[in-house]
Amino acid sequence: MYLFNRKFNRQIAINLKRCHTISVVIPTLNEEKNIYSCVLKTLFSPHVYEVVVVDGGSKDRTVELAQKAGAKVLKHCKPYHLGGGRGGQIKAGIFKASGDVVAIVHADTCVPPKAFCRMITTLNLRSSVIGGAVGCRFRDFVGFKLRVIEFLNDARALFFNISFGDQVQFFRREPVVCYDIFPNMPLMEDVEFSIRLNSFGRQVFLFGKAAVSARRWQRLGFKNSITVILFFLNYLSLRLFNSKLDTSLFYKKYYSS
16 A cells, blocks of 8 residues: 655555554653543543653653553653654654554643544554544633634634644654654654654544643733744745744743743
């Protein structure tokens, strides 16, 4: 079976066998309040073969609780500007994983078991699909402004095939590993990955209802959405002139707020 690589205008040979198993990769840093329940609920799905928690150097009980819940734990403590950060963690987890499909789940996100089933079904029914996203809803702080953000997130993923990490990105593992598609960037790794995936096949948006925490929005208010939008647009504009951007400055600004 072949996938068509739009970037290089050629077909690439990939053994697109039927998908049966999902490896869930969870990047963490001081997530002891969320990681235990996240791993347990994720493993509840019969399609989830393993959960790989990639920890960036937590100082709390994240690693202990992840292992207790049944996850495989990989420590990835590189500096954010040298292949660390969330992008570096996720990439390390993808190469550690062994499932047919990889789904990226944030520690504060709860994914319904049906969502994993839909991933498998969609990929098996549509061989031209390389991956996609599930979509999310805020679970613990709901208001009109956050509903608008949910709508805009869905629209971006649906019409432009660019999803954010908290929208549960999923994909066939073999081509991503074989062609080293995932970027080990400290920030904007989800955006860059979506753009790269578009070169290897179609992406789908499943309109799922993964429940994600609104803790950052609660702490920073609607200003957080402005920051995210500006970073996103700035990254896309800079990417037009340089496909290998260093997002360390984005990282420092975002996590200093």
